Every structure is written in structure tokens, then in C-alpha cells.
Amino acid sequence: MSTEYPPFRLGKPRYDQSTFEGRLRHFFDVIDPRTLFTSKEKLQSCIKLLDDFDKGRIPPTVSDRELWEAQKIKQAIIHPDTGEKIFMPFRMSGFVPFGSPMVVGLLLPNQTIATTVFWQWINQSHNACVNYSNRNATSPTPMSRFLLGYTGAVTTAVSIAVSLNVLIKKANKFSPATKLLIQKFVPFPAVACASTCNLLLMRNSELTTGIEIEDHNGNVIGKSQVAARKALTETAITRMLMPAPILVIPPLIMSMLEKTVLLKRYPRVHLPIHATIVTACFGLALPVAIAIFPQYSKISTSSLEPEIQKLTSEKTLIYNKGL
Template structure:
């Protein structure tokens, strides 16, 4: 299917093939679009109403006088970008996927462009983990509730780990005077990545550990709830941890490498304001591509073999008596 073709609308499956990495990337690129932040409450209600009417069989997209398939896919995109799939409540605007680029550009720019003082390191790591905590919590699997005390403890621990890792590694680099200057430069560039990646994993786990402790909902192929599984929760968190390690790779590694080449050009050397604008643009581009690529590592709705879950799921059967070998859960973001 070419990019210009619009498939027949359905609620049974996503627009793009989620079994393929390329399809998942296209799906998340749709949701990371910052323009979705401009969606009004009226437009959201209109989209939700359109989807409800379609589900009730009241409209038939593509027929004369009816809405088009493209309009229906756009309505679904708007709903999925704004409403949490578990609670059906609006995700706070600043923590939606569509806000990830505009929210992270100043954070990453501050981390990469500020002088590497202890104060700057502490400030930007704290700001980054504050945003990450809100993003992780807002986009979690909401079937595993957490108390306010648990959330506050997780946020404090994640911030402490982030700041401690970044400051500790930074001081280690400063004291490694026996390293060649070129090696020290490379290590100094990698320090923010190591700090952000390790803190990102810790932040995610601390904010979402309830999914492993109390379990998450698992469903059959028809979407019917069949129970809650702690093992599924543990598998889920391991998968999300991988995405948190992959996420900062292009964001923190690529901009310094790209700018080291561009900064050698005579034009940028003589135009510091243009150089700063170019650097911010490079950072924004890296962030825009990083989130869909990282999150698309695993499907949003993950299959899991019943043999990997608790024993109570091993002998499950369909109403027809057929054995159920695979169940599904919402991985969250």
C-alpha cells in the first residue's frame, strides 16, 4: 500500500501493520505529531462521537453523503493521541506523545549546550527526570494502581539516581587526567547518555513497578479480560526498559557528532546565532525520530504465551473448548 492510499476504516486493527517494525514506526510517528496539541475539546468530542457512531453501525465511511475513510482514521488518531487506552480519560497535554518533542527540545538543549558544571548537571537531570516521571506515569498501563506516596517515592528515587549518576560520572571524567584528550572528549560526550539511560530505566521501573507487583490485565484474542498477571507485568517492564535505553541514543549521541562536523564550516563559525539555531534544529530532529523508533521496538499490544504466565493460565480454553496458548496485554508507552 502506497502512502497515498487510504485503507478501509476499521476498529478491529490499527491503520498500519503492527506485526512489522515499519508499521509500528508509522503508527507512532502519527501520534508524536506536535500539531495534535492544538486539538480542541470540540474536535476531540467530534472524533469520539464519530467512532461511537461507526461502532454502532450508524455510518458507513466512503458511501455517498458519508464521512470518508481518511476522516475516520484521523478521528481515531486524535482519540488515541489524547485519551488513555485503559482509562479513556485525557492524558495531561504536556505528557502526551505529541508533546514529547516540544517538551524535550529545551531539556536536551540545556543538557548538551550548557557548561558542564555540577549545578547545570543537577538542574537539567532533575528537570529531565521530572518530565520523565510524569510521562511514564501518564502513559503507564493504568490497570495497576499506585498510591500518592508510592508515586512520590518513585519520583524522588529516580531523580536521585539520575543526578547521582550524572554528577558521579562527570567527576570521574574530570579526574581521569591520564586519559588522552580525545578519549576524555568522547567519554564526556557519552556521560549524559549513560546517566539518562540508566535513570530512564530506573524512573520507568519505579513509576510503574506496580505492574509487576499487582499484575496487569491480560486478554484473549477477542479482547475479553481473562485475569491479571504479575508475570505479564514483569515481562512488560523488561520490554519498556529496553525502549528507555534505546530512546536517548540518537538524542544525546547524534547531535554532538553532527554538530562537530557542521561547526567546522566557515559559515557557522562566523554566525554563532545561526549555529545555535542549527543545533536546536538537529536536537529537535533527533528527538522527533527517537521516540517512534524506540517505542516501536515492541508492539503496543503484546502477545505472551500462556506457558510464561502463572499456572492458572496454562489450561485455559475458549468457549468452544480449544486451548488458549496466547494472551495479550497493553504494554503502555
């Protein structure tokens, strides 16, 4: 894909979202941590530049690159529905730098029940705050639904992690070294199941009310339960796959590095090396997982409800599956 800046389109992605590469590049922009250091003055200038563009008042000297960069910064900091700044730790651009210490904590060796509960709780709390801060706010979300999803995610994560750790410790057929190795992979099923549980509890109303589907001109045709099931299925798959590279690859790499002379001679470098590997995996795995499915997906009109089919002659319609 060309690295040149295409003609600027306000509110539209810079990269082609019909391809995996385009979606991957887009989400690398979304999680770019450099936007966390944007000054108040820079943010205001970006907002003004985009406002001037919308009103047709920008000078011809302003380049497409400046416009795309301004939009990237605004979208990283300002909530699109509320127009308010998102608290830095809960921005998508802050998910990796602020979430990595929690993942490192989840993967620390020799976990006790207390530390397992603590790290699963704090990780799910951060995830819940990120989800809420980046929610679709065009219609109000009851706080009770947020609390239900949060409680379900924490309960699921803690229950699975503690249960697996207890079972592993009681298993007599494993050597102590094998038990320690297996324990390193416990966070993955706990986090994957908790993320899926959170999604289903937060968005289960979509299965009964349906989600909006649009034609290719952006006109809302109606609400479809069929599209809602497809959207939730795709999002659930993403939520289950997302933690895999983050919580599986680092333990594998560390298991190999722990046998090297470096870590045997200098055990104090274990934590910084571990943290570096986790952060690298986090930064790469997150956009890859989110980019698997398009956020705005097509669905065959013939597979939708009969009442929807009567409202349009288009063969395919579009729905927003969410993130």
C-alpha cells in the first residue's frame, strides 16, 4: 500500500477498510501512543483546522498530511459523541502503555491466590473503563448494564484463574517445573472468557432490539436481529483471540530465556526483559486482532428479516459490528 496521503475525507479512515492491511494500518494509528503527549494548544489547533475544513475555510497551503494528522489526534483524544476529552489511561492510544503493567502482573511467576485475584481484578477494571470511555454514546447506556458487564467479567476471570491454579497445584502427575510452566498460561483462558462474558452482558440487548443497518449511501434501513447476531459473533471471536498472543507468546519466550546464562547469572533483569516482551506483543497483537473483521461489515440482504428485505432493493447492506 502506498505511504502517500490520499485526499482528505473528514470523518473517514485514511486507509482502505475493505482489506486486512488497510484495517491493520488504521488501528496502528488508533493505538499510536504518541498522541498521548499532545499539548492542549496542539489539540485546539487540530480541532480548529478540521472545523475550518468542514466550513470550507482552509487556505490552499494546508496539505492532506496535516489534515489527516489533525484528525488522527482529535479522534485519539476527543470522544466522537460527547465531544469531551477521554481520560488518558482509558484512551485506545493509552491501552498498551497503561495496560502492559497489568499484563506483566498477570504473568508473574509463583502467583498466590491473593495476587491472582488482584491482577485479574485490576486488569478487568482497566478493560471495563476503556470499554465505557470509548462506548457508543449516541444513545444512553444504563450504568446498571455497565456494572453488570464489569461484575460478570471480574467474576469470570477470577473464578477461572483461581480454579485452574488450584487444580494445577493439586495435580500429582506433574512435576513442580511442569506445574510452574502450566501456571504461566492460566491468565489466557481467564482473560479470554472474561472479555467475552463482558461483551455478551453489555450488548445482549442488541439480540432482541437488533442493530441499525444502512445502505451504501449511509441511509438507515432499519434494525436487524440477524445482523446483531453476526456482529456479536465476530466481536466475540475478536475478544477471545486478542489475549492469545499477549498472554501466550511471552511465557513461551521467557521459558526459553530462563534457561540462558544471562538470566541465570543476572536474575534481576528478568522483570524488565519480561515487561519489554509483553509490551511488544501487546502493541502488535492488539491491532492485528481488531483488524480481523471490518468494523463496518457487509451482509447479504436476502439473509435478513423479510420486513427488512421489503425496504430496499440493494443486494447487500452495511452494519457496524463495534469493537
